[in-house]
Amino acid sequence: MGKVTQLLLHPVELKAALKLKFIRKPLYSLEDTKETPELKRCYQLLTKTSRSFAAVIMELHPELRNAIMLFYLILRALDTVEDDMTIDSQVKVPLLREFDSKLDLEDWSFDGNAPTEKDRCVLVEFPCILKELHKLKPEYQKVIKEITHKMGNGMASYILDENFNLNGVSTIKDYNLYCHYVAGLVGDGLTQLIVLANFGSQDLYTESAQTFESMGLFLQKTNIIRDYAEDLEDGRSFWPQEIWSLYANKLVDFSKPEHTQAGVHCINHLVLNALGHIEDVLLFLSSVHEQSSFQFCAIPQVMAIATLAMVFNNPVVLHENVKIRKGTTCYLILKSRTLRGCVEIFQYYLRDIKKRLPVDDPNYLKINIKIGKIEQYIEEMYQEQLPAGVAPKETTIYKKVQQRSTYDAKVAPKQTDEEYQFNMALTMVLTLAAAIVFYVK
Ligand code: IN0
Numbered sequence: 001m002g003k004v005t006q007l008l009l010h011p012v013e014l015k016a017a018l019k020l021k022f023i024r025k026p027l028y029s030l031e032d033t034k035e036t037p038e039l040k041r042c043y044q045l046l047t048k049t050s051r052s053f054a055a056v057i058m059e060l061h062p063e064l065r066n067a068i069m070l071f072y073l074i075l076r077a078l079d080t081v082e083d084d085m086t087i088d089s090q091v092k093v094p095l096l097r098e099f100d101s102k103l104d105l106e107d108w109s110f111d112g113n114a115p116t117e118k119d120r121c122v123l124v125e126f127p128c129i130l131k132e133l134h135k136l137k138p139e140y141q142k143v144i145k146e147i148t149h150k151m152g153n154g155m156a157s158y159i160l161d162e163n164f165n166l167n168g169v170s171t172i173k174d175y176n177l178y179c180h181y182v183a184g185l186v187g188d189g190l191t192q193l194i195v196l197a198n199f200g201s202q203d204l205y206t207e208s209a210q211t212f213e214s215m216g217l218f219l220q221k222t223n224i225i226r227d228y229a230e231d232l233e234d235g236r237s238f239w240p241q242e243i244w245s246l247y248a249n250k251l252v253d254f255s256k257p258e259h260t261q262a263g264v265h266c267i268n269h270l271v272l273n274a275l276g277h278i279e280d281v282l283l284f285l286s287s288v289h290e291q292s293s294f295q296f297c298a299i300p301q302v303m304a305i306a307t308l309a310m311v312f313n314n315p316v317v318l319h320e321n322v323k324i325r326k327g328t329t330c331y332l333i334l335k336s337r338t339l340r341g342c343v344e345i346f347q348y349y350l351r352d353i354k355k356r357l358p359v360d361d362p363n364y365l366k367i368n369i370k371i372g373k374i375e376q377y378i379e380e381m382y383q384e385q386l387p388a389g390v391a392p393k394e395t396t397i398y399k400k401v402q403q404r405s406t407y408d409a410k411v412a413p414k415q416t417d418e419e420y421q422f423n424m425a426l427t428m429v430l431t432l433a434a435a436i437v438f439y440v441k
Pocket of ligand 1 (some may be wrong): 050052053054068071072075182183184186190212215216217220223296297298300
């Protein structure tokens with residue numbers, strides 16, 4: 001179904017798409033910084049590697065924009081080496097283990113990727129990344145190097161792990177460890193950068209590693225559930241055997257019609273496991289103060305809960321990738337600019353999951369209990385349903401939410417003004433249309 005038809009069938013999303021395109025003003029834009037040819041090329045590479053998310057990075061506060069853009073490109077380079085099945089492990093393993101040492105070089109590039117590897121350009125044109133990396137504050141460079149070292153070695157250890165290559169991920173512990181190396185560490189690095197820039201509460205990094213770890217794991221686990229069919233096609237699997245072996249003898253069985261119900265039960269079990277990260281995600285978001293950094297952190301998380309609701313109890317996932325509508329992404333980008341907006345999005349999709357949870361699902365009770373616990377946590381965040389005269393409990397999360405609400409309060413007037421501008425424009429267009437129809441008649 002064409003994009004336009006989809007939008008016309010979802011007027012709320014059409015409105016969001018028009019607002020995002022014509023009314024919303026970015027907080028910061030690239031235009032306001034002088035760009036060297038190398039920096040310009042880096043942002044072009046960024047746009048090539050991730051269309052939609054590149055725009056979010058380009059709207060970041062100038063203090064962190066280049067650091068996060070370069071961090072993103074370097075991680076994409078590492079990912080492109082790890083993903084390329086044509087590179088012999090004799091070459092791949094040392095390359096991954098020593099990748100961080102390449103960051104100290106003035107002029108290094110790699111042309112060994114298969115021509116079909118979509119982001120090979122990032123490695124071929126690595127010199128412009130190195131040039132801009134060495135212009136960053138030393139403390140930012142140190143963080144990027146440290147995370148690249150840990151991730152490169154983590155990925156290398158999996159390449160060599162025979163059992164992993166044969167049977168994929170076996171235990172839930174392995175599942176969390178694999179997700180730690182490819183996504184948890186990203187949360188570690190980004191949190192250090194946000195704290196160093198003083199864009200979040202000082203305890204964001206020291207409070208608990210689990211909090212920023214969950215930011216990465218919630219995204220990665222959602223992608224792993226969504227990409228079941230695509231990964232199997234590429235001869236890879238990341239679903240933990242400890243879970244899927246409860247529903248089938250072989251992981252590939254789920255793609256057979258007679259095992260569809262078992263496959264759906266397995267999807268729902270994996271969704272239950274991913275729901276375990278939501279409270280940490282909400283705690284993390286309530287600790288990010290600088291607005292463009294908040295939006296940078298919030299957008300992937302609200303996209304993930306929308307995707308998780310879409311894969312939930314959905315047999316289509318066993319045969320093809322499902323994607324949320326473009327219109328939905330526009331609506332989520334506008335609404336996720338405040339913590340309150342993010343909480344309402346999570347509440348909406350958790351209720352959607354609960355509504356579509358079949359009573360005969362083996363995890364019916366556990367999923368209901370988990371969603372109930374998250375609802376309780378959200379109540380503790382705002383404590384707005386308290387009986388008269390009962391004072392809110394000053395818990396850590398409550399105080400962090402109170403503080404974040406002062407930043408939310410600065411966003412709300414902008415959202416109201418956008419609504420006003422949209423209604424004005426709509427009234428003009430409708431009046432004009434009516435006038436034309438009246439005179440033509
Ligand atoms: C990301 C994450 C990301 C953003 C903000 C805060 C984060 C905190 C912890 C961990 C990751 C965090 O966001 C991107 C989003 C993205 O690239 N989305 C793609 C869609 C997609 O499906 O790829 C898009 O085009 O919109 C993300 O998914 N990852 C990522 C990579 C590097 C950085 Cl610096 C930040 C990838 C991953 C594997 C989930 C970490």
